[in-house]
Amino acid sequence: KVDVESQLAPLVGSVEVMSVNHHGSGGSSNRAWLDALRPIVGAVSCGNTPLGHPKAAAVKRLRATPSLKHVYVTQQCNSQVNSAQYAGWLTSAGGDDGADIVLRSTDGGKTFSVNGDVY
Numbered sequence: 001k002v003d004v005e006s007q008l009a010p011l012v013g014s015v016e017v018m019s020v021n022h023h024g025s026g027g028s029s030n031r032a033w034l035d036a037l038r039p040i041v042g043a044v045s046c047g048n049t050p051l052g053h054p055k056a057a058a059v060k061r062l063r064a065t066p067s068l069k070h071v072y073v074t075q076q077c078n079s080q081v082n083s084a085q086y087a088g089w090l091t092s093a094g095g096d097d098g099a100d101i102v103l104r105s106t107d108g109g110k111t112f113s114v115n116g117d118v119y
Helices: 004-012 031-037 056-063
Strands: 017-019 041-044 070-073 090-092 103-106 111-114
Touching (some): 004 031
Antiparallel strands (some): 103 111
C-alpha cells in the first residue's frame, strides 16, 4: 500500500478549501496531508452506502487540524459523526435535495462562501 498523500502533500501546499479524500474513509486525509494543506474548510461528499463514511478516525484527524474551521458533509453521510460533539463545526449540507455543498468565490477571489457562510 502506497501513501500517496504524504508524497504529494509538500507539492500541493496550502489551500483554503479541500475536498476530504475518499469520502472520509478511515485512512484518508492523513496528518501529513492536513498539515501541509492547512485548509480552512473541508467538504465531504458521501453516498447512501453501508460503508459509513466519513469514518470517526478521519473526522478526529480533521477536528485536530488547527486551521480547519468548518467541515461540510452531504446529508447522506454517516449520521454517527453528525452528532452533538461536532455541533457548530460539522454541518450537513443544505441545497434543494440536501446533498449540495456550494462554494462561491467572492470579492474577486479575496473571500469565499460555502453554503452561504462567508470565510
